Amino acid sequence: MSGVERREFLKASAALAGAAAAGGFSCIELASAAPIEVPTIDKLTVRVLMDQQHDQFLRGSTVNGVVHEGPGPARSADARNVLHNEWGLSLLLESQREQEQRTTLLDFGYTSPALINNIGLLKVDPGKIQALIVSHGHIDHYGGLIGFLNKYRDVLPADLTLYAGGEDNFCHRVSRTATPGQFGEGGTLDRKEIAAQKVKTVLCESPTVIQGHAFTTGKIKRTSVERVLPNTFVDYSSRENASCDYGHYTAAELQGKFVPDEHVHEHATCFNIRGKGLVVISSCGHVGIVNSVQQAQEVSGVRKVHAILGGLSSRAGARRLPQTNRCRGEEAGTRRRHPDALQRAELFAGGAGSNASERDPNLHRQPTDLQRVSP
Numbered sequence: 001m002s003g004v005e006r007r008e009f010l011k012a013s014a015a016l017a018g019a020a021a022a023g024g025f026s027c028i029e030l031a032s033a034a035p036i037e038v039p040t041i042d043k044l045t046v047r048v049l050m051d052q053q054h055d056q057f058l059r060g061s062t063v064n065g066v067v068h069e070g071p072g073p074a075r076s077a078d079a080r081n082v083l084h085n086e087w088g089l090s091l092l093l094e095s096q097r098e099q100e101q102r103t104t105l106l107d108f109g110y111t112s113p114a115l116i117n118n119i120g121l122l123k124v125d126p127g128k129i130q131a132l133i134v135s136h137g138h139i140d141h142y143g144g145l146i147g148f149l150n151k152y153r154d155v156l157p158a159d160l161t162l163y164a165g166g167e168d169n170f171c172h173r174v175s176r177t178a179t180p181g182q183f184g185e186g187g188t189l190d191r192k193e194i195a196a197q198k199v200k201t202v203l204c205e206s207p208t209v210i211q212g213h214a215f216t217t218g219k220i221k222r223t224s225v226e227r228v229l230p231n232t233f234v235d236y237s238s239r240e241n242a243s244c245d246y247g248h249y250t251a252a253e254l255q256g257k258f259v260p261d262e263h264v265h266e267h268a269t270c271f272n273i274r275g276k277g278l279v280v281i282s283s284c285g286h287v288g289i290v291n292s293v294q295q296a297q298e299v300s301g302v303r304k305v306h307a308i309l310g311g312l313s314s315r316a317g318a319r320r321l322p323q324t325n326r327c328r329g330e331e332a333g334t335r336r337r338h339p340d341a342l343q344r345a346e347l348f349a350g351g352a353g354s355n356a357s358e359r360d361p362n363l364h365r366q367p368t369d370l371q372r373v374s375p
C-alpha cells in the first residue's frame, strides 16, 4: 500500500467509525468503564461449523434435561461429500428471547471451501445470518471470511457488520519457523477486501451489544496469572506492510521489527442466559480464559458463569482449569499448542457439525471450574 493509499484507507476507516457513531452505535464511544446494558436471552444454540476435528459417531445425549446433538449423518445427495475439518474455528450462534431470534457467525475457519462445504452439508441457511464477529487476528479464524462473502454476500443483510476486537486484528502477522530468526507468512485480514463486499467494520475495543442478544467483552484486561503464548509475531518492520493503525502501540514497539503478538484486541463473545448466567466464548483465548471470563463478568455485572466454550491458548490458563486440561504439551511447540487449544472447542461443543445448546452437558460442567478459579 502506498502512502497515499494508506492515508485514504485510514480516512475511510475514520469515516466508517463516524458512520457508526452517527448511527448511535460506536464501539469507540463505549470505551468508558461504564457497564453496558447486557441483554438476557432464553436460549442459545452453538453449531460448530468448523473445528480441528469432529467425531462423526458421537452420539447425542440428554442429561438432566440437557441436550447435546452429535453431527449426525450430515450427508448430501452426493454420498462422497463429507464434513471437512481443518485448523480453525467457526461457530454459528443462534439465540432466542421469547419469539425473537438472532443468528450470528463467529469466526470463519481457515479456508472458505471447507466452511462453505460444511454450511451446505449442515443445511445452514446463510440468509439467516445477521451479524459477523471476528475474535482476533489469526488466519485460522478469519481466513474463510472473504470466500464466505464472495459466496453468500447476496443473501446477507445489506447493512451487514463485522464486529472486530480492534485495529490489532488487521495487523500483518508472521510466525516462527524451526530456523531461529526466520519467520513464515502469517497473513493479514484485509479491510479493503471487507469494504469491497460492502461490509461495515466496527472496532469493539469496548464492550458492545450485538443484535440485541450477544455482547463482546471489549479489550480484555490481563489481571490473572495467564500469559499470552509466543506463537505469532506482529510485523512492525514496515508501516506499509502493517495494515493496522500504529496509534495503539508504544514507540518501543515501532522500532521496525517483529513484535511478539500480545493480541491486544482479542475479544470474547458472550451471552447472558436467563436463570443460568454467562456463556463466554473465547475462540482461541490467547489472552487467557480467566481474564476473558473476568472481563465478561465485569462488563456485564453478572457474576454467575454457566459455560465457557473455545480455546484455552494461554500459558497457565489451562493449568487453572484441571478438569478441562487436555493439553499436556502446553510448554511444547506452537504447533502442538494451538491445535490442542482448539480441541477444547470440540471438547465443549462436540466438534464440527455438532450442536450444543445452553443445556449441553459438556458445557454444563464448566461453571464449577470457573467459579473455583474466579475470585
Ligand SMILES: [Zn+2]
Pocket (backbone or CB within 6 Å): 136, 138, 284, 286
Ligand atoms: Zn489464535
Ligand SMILES: [Zn+2]
Pocket (backbone or CB within 6 Å): 088, 089, 138, 140, 141, 283, 284, 338, 342
Ligand atoms: Zn485459532
